[in-house]
Amino acid sequence: TRSTRPQRLLGAVQKSATRGDPCSVVNAIDQFCRHTEWAMNVGDEKGCILDSVVSEVNPATVLELGTYCGYSTVRIARLLPPHAKLITLEFNPDFAAIARQVIAWAGMEEKVHLVEGASGEWIPKIKEQFGVKALDLVFLDHWKDQYLPDTKLIEECGLLRKGSVLLADNVIFPGAPQYLEYVRSSQQYESQYFKSHLEYTKVEDGLEKSVFLG
Ligand SMILES: Cn1cnc(CNC(=O)c2cc(-c3ccc(F)cc3)cc(O)c2O)c1
Numbered sequence: 001t002r003s004t005r006p007q008r009l010l011g012a013v014q015k016s017a018t019r020g021d022p023c024s025v026v027n028a029i030d031q032f033c034r035h036t037e038w039a040m041n042v043g044d045e046k047g048c049i050l051d052s053v054v055s056e057v058n059p060a061t062v063l064e065l066g067t068y069c070g071y072s073t074v075r076i077a078r079l080l081p082p083h084a085k086l087i088t089l090e091f092n093p094d095f096a097a098i099a100r101q102v103i104a105w106a107g108m109e110e111k112v113h114l115v116e117g118a119s120g121e122w123i124p125k126i127k128e129q130f131g132v133k134a135l136d137l138v139f140l141d142h143w144k145d146q147y148l149p150d151t152k153l154i155e156e157c158g159l160l161r162k163g164s165v166l167l168a169d170n171v172i173f174p175g176a177p178q179y180l181e182y183v184r185s186s187q188q189y190e191s192q193y194f195k196s197h198l199e200y201t202k203v204e205d206g207l208e209k210s211v212f213l214g
Pocket residue numbers: 040041042066068092141142143144169170173174198199
């Protein structure tokens with residue numbers, strides 16, 4: 001039977017990237033998606049903005065919502081100090097299976113906990129399961145209509161501290177209007193929009209960075 005897009009993306013990584021070299025994995029995926037087959041990774045243009053936010057926050061604990069094939073997981077993990085932890089949640093088991101292999105190819109397994117399941121079910125378990133006191137950075141890249149309910153759940157679970165950063169992909173396209181309205185109007189957040197483009201296209205999109213004020 002015909003392979004899936006994530007399977008073809010993994011094949012491109014295994015063919016073109018060097019085991020243990022996260023930058024070569026990121027570059028192999030970008031090459032594949034730009035020249036062979038588009039896929040919904042954050043991509044190279046928005047990825048550079050992601051890199052700058054990760055470097056600025058220098059997080060000990062990161063939560064990623066929406067792993068997909070692990071592109072942003074590897075992109076973030078490569079910038080983390082040795083004992084930092086990245087917890088990434090993926091609902092789709094087929095995506096999770098591919099992401100595990102991409103993360104392993106990049107040699108990032110030590111820094112990454114990939115959890116298969118629904119964010120709404122797993123967010124309340126993070127503190128006890130992973131011994132997390134607070135999240136320094138949250139990267140939202142899962143179902144766009146889940147950004148707002150999951151942000152409220154993260155707040156209710158006491159997972160944010162003064163200075164915690166939320167970084168949301170696709171706030172313009174496909175769009176997360178209710179989320180944008182919330183973080184931009186809330187007294188509890190200082191929000192900033194980073195204008196960019198939908199991965200591998202000329203369509204406008206961007207990232208919204210929101211600092212929790214406590
Ligand atoms: C099925 N599924 C599992 N996880 C998710 C969450 N991600 C997205 O939905 C997502 C979608 C797009 C996109 C799709 C079609 C299109 F024409 C243009 C853009 C881009 C992204 O960067 C995304 O993160 C979806």
